[in-house]
Amino acid sequence: xxxxxxxxxxxxxxxxxxxxxxxxxxxxxxxxxxxxxxxxxxxxxxxxxxxxxxxxxxxxxxxxxxxxxxxxxxxxxxxxxxxxxxxxxxxxxxxxxxxxxxxxxxxxxxxxxxxxxxxxxxxxxxxxxxxxxxxxxxxxxxxxxxxxxxxxxxxxxxxxxxxxxxxxxxxxxxxxxxxxxxxxxxxxxxxxxxxxxxxxxxxxxxxxxxxxxxxxxxxxxxxxxxxxxxxxxxxxxxxxxxxxxxxxxxxxxxxxxxxxxxxxxxxxxxxxxxxxxxxxxxxxxxxxxxxxxxxxxxxxxxxxxxxxxxxxxxxxxxxxxxxxxxxxxxxxxxxxxxxxxxxxxxxxxxxxxxxxxxxxxxxxxxxxxxxxxxxxxxxxxxxxxxxxxxxxxxxxxxxxxxxxxxxxxxxxxxxxxxxxxxxxxxxxxxxxxxxxxxxxxxxxxxxxxxxxxxxxxxxxxxxxxxxxxxxxxxxxxxxxxxxxxxxxxxxxxxxxxxxxxxxxxxxxxxxxxxxxxxxxxxxxxxxxxxxxxxxxxxxxxxxxxxxxxxxxxxxxxxxxxxxxxxxxx
Numbered sequence: 001x002x003x004x005x006x007x008x009x010x011x012x013x014x015x016x017x018x019x020x021x022x023x024x025x026x027x028x029x030x031x032x033x034x035x036x037x038x039x040x041x042x043x044x045x046x047x048x049x050x051x052x053x054x055x056x057x058x059x060x061x062x063x064x065x066x067x068x069x070x071x072x073x074x075x076x077x078x079x080x081x082x083x084x085x086x087x088x089x090x091x092x093x094x095x096x097x098x099x100x101x102x103x104x105x106x107x108x109x110x111x112x113x114x115x116x117x118x119x120x121x122x123x124x125x126x127x128x129x130x131x132x133x134x135x136x137x138x139x140x141x142x143x144x145x146x147x148x149x150x151x152x153x154x155x156x157x158x159x160x161x162x163x164x165x166x167x168x169x170x171x172x173x174x175x176x177x178x179x180x181x182x183x184x185x186x187x188x189x190x191x192x193x194x195x196x197x198x199x200x201x202x203x204x205x206x207x208x209x210x211x212x213x214x215x216x217x218x219x220x221x222x223x224x225x226x227x228x229x230x231x232x233x234x235x236x237x238x239x240x241x242x243x244x245x246x247x248x249x250x251x252x253x254x255x256x257x258x259x260x261x262x263x264x265x266x267x268x269x270x271x272x273x274x275x276x277x278x279x280x281x282x283x284x285x286x287x288x289x290x291x292x293x294x295x296x297x298x299x300x301x302x303x304x305x306x307x308x309x310x311x312x313x314x315x316x317x318x319x320x321x322x323x324x325x326x327x328x329x330x331x332x333x334x335x336x337x338x339x340x341x342x343x344x345x346x347x348x349x350x351x352x353x354x355x356x357x358x359x360x361x362x363x364x365x366x367x368x369x370x371x372x373x374x375x376x377x378x379x380x381x382x383x384x385x386x387x388x389x390x391x392x393x394x395x396x397x398x399x400x401x402x403x404x405x406x407x408x409x410x411x412x413x414x415x416x417x418x419x420x421x422x423x424x425x426x427x428x429x430x431x432x433x434x435x436x437x438x439x440x441x442x443x444x445x446x447x448x449x450x451x452x453x454x455x456x457x458x459x460x461x462x463x464x465x466x467x468x469x470x471x472x473x474x475x476x477x478x479x480x481x482x483x484x485x486x487x488x489x490x491x492x493x494x495x496x497x498x499x500x501x502x503x504x505x506x507x508x509x510x511x512x513x514x515x516x517x518x519x520x521x522x523x524x525x526x527x528x529x530x531x532x533x534x535x536x537x538x539x540x541x542x543x544x545x546x547x548x549x550x551x552x553x554x555x556x557x558x559x560x561x562x563x564x565x566x567x568x569x
Contacts, residue, residue, distance in 0.1 A: 001344050006108045014090030017115045018083045021123040026079065027412055028425040028553035030472070034493055035125045037474040039064035039081075040073050041484055041492070049227045051486040053235045053504075054493055055243060057179030059134065060127045073478045075423045078124055085133055086119040092136035097327055099143035100289045100296075105341030106330045109350045114323035116358045128307075128317040131177050131184035135191075136320075138173035139296070141166050142192050145208070146199050146292065164211055167196075171215035179223060182236070183246070183310040184303070189216065191299040198295055202288055231488040242501040246310045256305050263301050266325035270297055273332035290331065297328040406557050419475035425553040429563075432550025433473065436565060439547075441465075441519060442480060449481070466516060468508070470494050470532050471523040471563045472552060496530035509539040515568040520544060523552050525561030537564075545569045 041052060042065035048058035067081040093114045097107045122129050145152075145166035152159035174192055178185025192212070200206045224232065239245025256263070274294055278284035284291060304318040311317045330350075334341060341350065355362070407426045414420065415430035436442060445465045465482045477484055489507055493499025511517065522540055525531045540546075544566035552561040 001342070001347075006104045006342070006347070010094055010108055010111045011091070013112055013115055014087055014094070014119075017120050018086035018090065020120070021079050022083060025414070025422050025424055026123060027409055027555075028075075028420075028423055028429075028472075029124045030554055030559070031126075032075075032078065032124050033472040033474040034127075035061070035064060035078055036073075036075065037477070037484070038492055039068050039078070039125075040474070040477060043068035043073060044484070046484070046486060047227075049232045049235060050488055052484075052490065052492045053231050053488050054491060055235050055237075055499060056127055056181060057185075057236060059176045059179040060125070060130050060181070063130075064125050072418075073475070074419050074421055075475060076421050082123055082125050085125060085130065086115075086122060089119055089133045089136055090115055092133070092140040093323060095140040096136070096143050096296075099140070099147035100293045101147070102293065102327055102331055103334055103341050105343070105347050105350070106327060106334065108347060109330070109341075109354060110323050110327040112351060113326050113354050113358070114320075116354065116361050117322050118320045120361055127181050128184070128311045128314075131181040131188075132320055134173050134177035134180055135184060135188035138170045138177060138188060138192060139195070141170040141173065142195060142212075143292075145170065146195070147289075149199070149203065163208070167208060167212045168215045168219075171212050172219050174216055175219040175223060178220070179236075181311070184307060187303045187306060191296070191303060194299055195292055195296060198292060199288075202285065202291075242503070244497060247306075248309070251309045252306055255309050260305060260308070262325075263305055263321065266321070266329070267298065267301050270294060270325065270328050270332065273329065273336070277332050277335050293328050293331060297324045300324045406555065406560065407551075409555075417475075417479050419478045426551050428551040429553045432548065432563060433476070435548055435550070436476070436521075437479070439519075439565075441567065445482075446480060466518045468511075468517045468520045470536070471521040472554075473521065473563065476521075494532050494536075496533040496535075500533070505533050505535055508533075508536050512536070512539045512543050515543065518567070520566040522564045522566065523561055524564055525552070525554070525559060527558050528561075531561075540564075540566050543569065 038048075038054070038058075038061035042048070042058070042061050046052060048054060048061075063085060064078055064081040067077050067084070071077045071080055090111065094107065094111050097110055102110065145163055148166075149163065152163040155162075170192060174185065174189050176185075177188045193209070196209050196212055200209045237243055239247065274284075277290075278287070300321050301324075304321040307318040308315075330341065333339075339346060341347070407428070409424075411427065412424035413427050413430055414422070414424055415433050417433070437446070442465070449464070465480065466485075467477075467480070467482045468485075469476060489504065491500035491504050496502075496505060512520070520540060522537055523532050524537060545568070546564050546566050548565040549562045552563050554560055
């Protein structure tokens with residue numbers, strides 16, 4: 001095998017798999033409204049906790065906002081930002097394994113598994129993914145420090161400063177992780193602390209741990225203090241009222257012992273292999289990088305056990321642990337079996353095994369090709385008129401309890417607006433957007449704004465069109481366009497009990513009674529628990545007039561909804 005072939009192949013896989021979403025049309029993603037509006041507000045100069053409230057950290061939107069400034073506030077820009085995030089995630093994971101001296105063949109397979117099982121299907125920025133990516137960058141910096149510790153110490157003052165720089169960088173990105181989401185960021189701090197404490201114990205020097213903790217405290221102060229006078233303490237908290245704590249010891253135990261089969265299997269297998277590999281405590285402590293890889297893997301498994309409870313939607317948030325477990329298991333196996341995992345034959349075998357193991361990831365994008373060559377039958381009646389019942393036709397598709405019908409994905413369309421470029425949605429949604437833009441109120445405002453370059457006068461008050469957009473179509477702010485309201489008392493996310501609370505609902509209802517808004521969009525999802533507050537809708541129906549309604553860009557009959565359009569009575 002040519003020199004550095006596997007290293008180049010790893011980087012190529014990371015970049016190529018990350019870039020695939022740039023070349024396909026994607027359906028409108030449920031809940032992506034949060035990513036778009038936060039990035040848009042920050043790119044327009046608004047500041048989290050000062051200009052808008054949200055129970056997350058602003059670091060979630062920093063990269064998407066930067067991409068908005070470069071490429072424009074479009075949905076496709078979010079995909080470009082996620083491509084960058086996925087590349088950073090893959091390179092960080094690779095750096096961790098490289099710093100811990102994982103066998104090159106095993107490292108290649110682990111990187112492939114990481115991309116296939118975790119990064120590939122994350123097409124959109126999402127806080128439950130971004131928090132882990134910041135953690136991976138932090139762990140990569142920390143492992144880089146640990147792997148180069150001896151050389152840094154031996155090179156005198158310059159080396160010590162370089163080591164302190166890696167520790168500071170690790171603490172910085174741990175803080176970024178925490179200021180993206182509390183649960184993942186908090187666990188990232190303890191994982192990094194555990195790794196560094198193990199390193200300090202083996203080296204009999206504890207100063208690096210102090211530098212790391214001190215750097216973390218310093219960065220937190222620098223990033224948090226400017227917001228302390230606003231609504232930071234109200235929004236970004238650990239479960240005190242009005243927020244509900246998501247950390248429940250019983251729920252974590254129930255999920256771990258009642259399910260979590262892969263996590264428990266990986267822990268058992270790594271523990272058993274470690275016992276076989278290290279016959280004594282001295283042998284265990286002598287293999288520093290093997291010890292650190294084992295501790296890191298167990299810590300990641302523990303984090304995944306908690307993360308699946310505290311961040312339960314979507315259900316695959318925590319599957320980053322597969323790659324770490326795979327690298328650890330095969331690293332332990334390599335010391336027990338006479339197999340060279342760097343040999344081309346072994347690389348091919350392991351790669352084929354991973355592709356078969358995670359075939360569900362790539363199959364859904366290639367099944368249309370296979371459907372043309374593999375025999376299958378989806379018709380409900382044969383050519384002779386007989387009723388056909390098979391795996392594709394045993395359900396009739398009728399829903400007697402609900403008149404709503406889900407539109408198949410292959411019938412979704414583009415709406416033709418710049419902000420929604422290359423994003424498909426149900427045709428009724430696209431038609432509803434165009435009806436909204438053709439409303440006399442909106443059309444006149446758009447014409448006046450185009451002529452004057454500013455908001456002008458609407459309904460007797462200056463400052464432009466006052467819009468309350470309680471729907472998933474947040475890019476309409478750039479299409480109409482209207483100025484997003486600055487108010488730290490109002491949320492960016494309208495899920496009652498999660499992103500907003502009764503205090504914010506009271507504020508909205510007061511403004512509705514006073515006819516403060518010229519136009520209100522409200523997404524009514526009847527089967528979701530106050531995803532948009534039902535009480536606000538009740539006020540709308542009392543004080544405003546509904547003039548239109550159209551399908552929301554959602555999938556699944558259980559979570560379907562309508563976007564209702566209201567104007568003052």
